[in-house]
Amino acid sequence: MMSRKDAAARLALTEPVEDYLKAIYELETRHGVAATSDVATALAVAPASVTGMIRRLAMHGYLDHVPYRGVQLTDDGRRAALRTIRRHRILESYLTSVLGYPWDRVHDEAERLEHAASDELIERLAVALGHPTQDPHGAPIPTVDGTVDERPHRTLADLAIGERARMVQVSDKNPQLLRYLAEIALQPGTAVTMIAKAPFGGPLTLRIGTADAMVGPSLAEQVRVEPVTDARTVPPRARKSTTG
């Protein structure tokens, strides 16, 4: 029998290890529990590989694992995952705000840099940005001590006709979607009004500023919104050009 304390040395936070913890964290916040096969899909590896890594992560106290039942992050695991996510989002913010990257191309770059950057670098970037609270896609940036505001949000598809809302977030992983949103000028902070919904899950018509845009239902499901509480649109943070 091998308890987590028998582990010879602390597990090094290698690139694969950080990627697993991040993926498990994201699945856990979305579905409450991370399934082996979902982790495998997220990381593009075989399910058997996930089982192997899960065993190592659990042995080192990052996960609680009940065989055949799924995994849960421990406090240690959650802390490690949030550290990686903070790095990722700060990097994305810096790349867009300071270096002029378009928002559809920052994900892959941040994905690689997040494993190589030191804590000092990340904090210098955060300072240069004025300690941003959201990344360019509207995702909240965890603090250094590991707290995040992961409120669930409604999607664009949930809006009733005539309802007004403000876009708050979109996944950073779909460049094509991001390019389309840039085209119709829909970004975090933008207010939208639902104009019309075609029946049977057909396209939706949105008013964005003074223009109308037609969007498919699958797109609408990927865009998160929140109610507009004040009269006028207020962007959640200062934003620079993301044209590249």
Add this chain to the structure above:
Amino acid sequence: MMSRKDAAARLALTEPVEDYLKAIYELETRHGVAATSDVATALAVAPASVTGMIRRLAMHGYLDHVPYRGVQLTDDGRRAALRTIRRHRILESYLTSVLGYPWDRVHDEAERLEHAASDELIERLAVALGHPTQDPHGAPIPTVDGTVDERPHRTLADLAIGERARMVQVSDKNPQLLRYLAEIALQPGTAVTMIAKAPFGGPLTLRIGTADAMVGPSLAEQVRVEPVTDARTVPPRARKSTTG
């Protein structure tokens, strides 16, 4: 028999591969040829590990290897090495000039980032810096097409008494040395005059600006200088504060 063309696929430029090519390039420019044991020392691995990697690199056309005689980079190998060195030096420049890193702490950070950064990122940093030609330690930055000015320079220890010279370069790998140089205000572009040399390889006295500084002979050997051709000191490039 296996020629380099039989290699199934192109060798991936992984982190170790880039490190080996860079180390071999640096040894080659210093000593004409890279010895297995010197590569091993530079990378802190066992000589047998170097032999193994050399075989792979030679098989893929990055090196010419004559067993027991040492290695030479091919054009492909030199190109790959210079690409990594360019990334390293641009990163060091950005970290000091834009993010305020002290020059004794940029090496390790750049060492990790150089493997993760995309070409696009490196070129954006170069643009932001105005296409610098030297890094903070005075090392020349290779161009995108792989050319560098690697002129050999005399060292501070070579100066005759009364001789005036301009510091051009110092290794980025010795933080302690770099901190001391910062303390006596000696950096690339600074003019110095040799005031006195103690006999039997004793300490040297230098005039830097209006102050005199005593330096050991081993330090003096690590600082490269060139003759001062014009009347006044001209820094080779705009420089920002490196206090951190």
Add this chain to the structure above:
DNA sequence: GAGGAAAGTTAGGCGAGCCTAAATTGCAAA
């Protein structure tokens, strides 16, 4: 020229992460 030290290579092994194929388990529908 011979001998030995130093340098380089070969042999054999290890861990991390990945794979496929073959069990095993859990769940849901009949």
Add this chain to the structure above:
DNA sequence: TTTGCAATTTAGGCTCGCCTAACTTTCCTC
């Protein structure tokens, strides 16, 4: 309750990059 499928784990194997130990080669000295 049984049965079958989907999810998961185990078994066994691979490559990369590293190691130590044992060997070969080179080269320097006598």
